[in-house]
Amino acid sequence: MCVYYKRKDDSFGPSLSLHFQFSTILMKLPIILFGLVFIILFCTVTAQVQYQNTSSALYNTNVNLTTVYISDLQGRHRNVSYYTVGKLAIVDGDIVYGIEALLLSRRVTATILERHALHKRVHSIFHDSPKKWPGAKVVYYYQSLSVKRKVQAYVDEAKMRWKKKNPFLQFEERPVCDEPVAGQLMITSIDCAGCYANLGWSSSSELYMNLQQPSGLCGRGCYSNEATHEFGHALGLYHEHQRPDRDRHQIFHCPNLMDPKCCNPGTCCDFSCFFRIIPNLDHSGPYGMTSLMQYRANAFARPGLITLESIPFSEEVVPNTNPGFPDLLDNMRICEIYLKECKLSPP
Numbered sequence: 040m041c042v043y044y045k046r047k048d049d050s051f052g053p054s055l056s057l058h059f060q061f062s063t064i065l066m067k068l069p070i071i072l073f074g075l076v077f078i079i080l081f082c083t084v085t086a087q088v089q090y091q092n093t094s095s096a097l098y099n100t101n102v103n104l105t106t107v108y109i110s111d112l113q114g115r116h117r118n119v120s121y122y123t124v125g126k127l128a129i130v131d132g133d134i135v136y137g138i139e140a141l142l143l144s145r146r147v148t149a150t151i152l153e154r155h156a157l158h159k160r161v162h163s164i165f166h167d168s169p170k171k172w173p174g175a176k177v178v179y180y181y182q183s184l185s186v187k188r189k190v191q192a193y194v195d196e197a198k199m200r201w202k203k204k205n206p207f208l209q210f211e212e213r214p215v216c217d218e219p220v221a222g223q224l225m226i227t228s229i230d231c232a233g234c235y236a237n238l239g240w241s242s243s244s245e246l247y248m249n250l251q252q253p254s255g256l257c258g259r260g261c262y263s264n265e266a267t268h269e270f271g272h273a274l275g276l277y278h279e280h281q282r283p284d285r286d287r288h289q290i291f292h293c294p295n296l297m298d299p300k301c302c303n304p305g306t307c308c309d310f311s312c313f314f315r316i317i318p319n320l321d322h323s324g325p326y327g328m329t330s331l332m333q334y335r336a337n338a339f340a341r342p343g344l345i346t347l348e349s350i351p352f353s354e355e356v357v358p359n360t361n362p363g364f365p366d367l368l369d370n371m372r373i374c375e376i377y378l379k380e381c382k383l384s385p386p
């Protein structure tokens with residue numbers, strides 16, 4: 040399905056002459072060759088665009104990562120790597136921490152180590168532990184009409200995927216607005232910024248979801264699968280591959296990372312922090328290899344390599360493509376988080 044010409048005059052109709060002259064064919068040869076080259080070029084460009092369209096920006100390696108030493112929920116000191124979009128700091132690949140200044144204020148330095156022990160929870164990785172949306176209703180709006188035009192189809196599809204098995208979830212769209220509003224999710228589509236979202240709800244924080252679309256500078260995009268994953272974060276789900284029991288279900292190959300660094304157990308910086316185990320993560324229920332929140336096998340890997348390998352002879356297989364739908368365990372967890380609403384109208 041490359042190039043179609045609609046003929047105005049049907050010269051190949053009944054009057055088609057079978058009188059081909061060698062010289063006419065020779066004369067037309069350059070035109071025919073030119074046509075062929077044009078068709079080949081057109082097909083290549085089309086194929087390129089299609090490839091880019093299916094290429095996910097969830098594993099955005101085109102970012103400038105900074106690693107800082109801060110403290111986790113249990114007061115343990117650890118590295119966290121992040122990139123910035125405007126004032127926002129994005130950690131663990133695609134989760135909005137909040138403004139960068141806040142993250143930096145949590146940095147652990149030798150001088151505050153002593154004081155630190157007394158304020159364990161104050162210096163948590165997430166200043167605001169994930170909270171649930173009141174009434175299980177996600178309130179969101181687009182930053183502009185052009186953002187809405189670009190990503191609405193993916194947002195609507197993601198909402199549908201979530202509501203299918205969790206009909207108690209509600210998504211309320213508010214009018215387009217260019218200003219951040221505390222307690223509401225602003226959907227943006229900033230070029231080259233990746234796919235990201237806040238974790239859970241907060242009454243006092245401005246909440247964001249970015250769905251980058253292909254542009255001249257960055258060819259990848261965030262489509263329906265990625266939007267569904269980001270809504271998973273927005274609803275309060277963390278990454279499955281950062282659960283404390285991750286290593287019992289797959290093998291993490293740190294040296295296969297794009298620009299591998301800090302691969303010794305218990306350490307991380309830059310990309311390896313995206314795979315750090317979160318010891319205190321609430322991981323009720325069995326591990327979900329088909330979870331929407333599980334990274335795919337080649338996440339952040341160098342081309343041709345994989346970072347997450349299935350355990351040999353295990354029935355659990357690390358997915359090769361981005362999961363696009365909440366699985367049974369994801370739905371059960373969402374039901375657990377929004378228990379009151381889920382009970383009123385169970386799946």
Ligand SMILES: *[C@@H]1O[C@H](CO)[C@@H](O)[C@H](O)[C@H]1NC(C)=O
Nearest residue numbers: 102103104105106121122123
């Ligand atoms: C990367 O980020 C650091 C810290 O934010 C900054 O100092 C540096 O200039 C950035 N480098 C590039 C290439 O953007």
Ligand SMILES: *[C@@H]1O[C@H](CO)[C@@H](O)[C@H](O)[C@H]1NC(C)=O
Nearest residue numbers: 106117118301305306307308
């Ligand atoms: C933290 O990151 C630095 C590099 O930024 C690295 O040298 C150090 O080993 C890391 N430490 C831990 C505990 O991960």
